[in-house]
Amino acid sequence: MPSSTAAQKRAQAKGDYDAFLAMCPSRQLLDRISDKWVALIMAALGSDGPQQPGHDSTGESRSMRYSELSRRLAGVSQKMLTQTLRSLERDGLVTRTVTPTVPITVTYELTELGLSLHHLMRGVKAWAEAHMDTVLANREHYDTRSA
Template sequence: MDTTSELVGQRVADVYLRECASRSVLQLLANKWTFLVLGALADGPQRFGVLLRRADGITQKSLTQTLRGLERDGLLSRTVYPTIPPRVEYELTDLGRSVGGLIGQINVWAEANLSSVVAAREEYDEHVGEEPRPVTR
């Protein structure tokens, strides 16, 4: 599985294999900006400035790169309206909407379990420098 065309021809993918082309899709989805932009676009078409404000902390350069990558990968479409100045909107494609449901579920899980994760981090940090305790049975 050295190339994407070989993978497509075989219809076999295993993201756990180092050489599998599906890793590039996993890498795309694991990017925090990709994740946030896809989540923001789940609400419908958005303009660049709206996405920039919605994905708080992203730079214009990172947003531009993220949008171009998502368009290239077929997850969103870009529509330029013939106005002065030109108005540009970004919208999820069917492929983008199919992953959008997963992103929505992960967002719900993250928000619902935030306090548990924070508590686990605090507990871990309290014990990180301690010597291991023997197991008693």
Template sequence: MIRNVYSKECPCRGLLDMVASRWTALVIGDLEDGPRRFSELKKRLEGISQKMLTQTLRTLERDGLVTRTVYPSVPLRVEYELTELGRSVTEPLAALRSWAQRNYETVAEARETFDKAEPVGAEPATAR
């Protein structure tokens, strides 16, 4: 069945929202090199809160993109790793991260220009 993500009823929209989130893109990117412990991810993903990292990892695990392996040791050791499905999204997310890095200056200039411009009106113009 072909889905139409432009339709408000399309169930794929939730998946698109999840994959397109900043923290999902960064967690998946960091797991590309192999399994990581929670503390490693937290240290490497500067600015992410413990709560947000936990939520992101749970979502990725629930959606089948990440596996969580608990090793019975003292202290308990837990590692997160991409599944085959998770690895299948690494290329498009890497392209998106690369695009953001390459185009940040251009976007920042566009924002500055826009913010300095006089407001034209509250409503966008419509074609007649």
């Protein structure tokens, strides 16, 4: 029986991905991208953050320094931001660029893959913002009914 190449094995596995199965690697990816810090980093690096000259709201990526991201994401610890950025870089969703200046400048930007996810995340973020009042009213109704 001929052995399969790595590309052939990936192609076969791609057809077999099913996040409902416990050992499916796509389940790990779903776990990662459903993290609140991932969603907020994706929004900040996409066009949903404050607009900069030369950037519009068409869904393009923009680069941000670590310190800019830290300020934008209120409440994120340095450790959590670093871990999340590393995991996004490892998954190919974010690129990290080091510029040899004094001090060294490090910027982050969405990749093409990251931009494709950003478009989906932008919709989820917009939905959450648009429906928060209804959700809060439903919570209050549920809590008073249960008491």
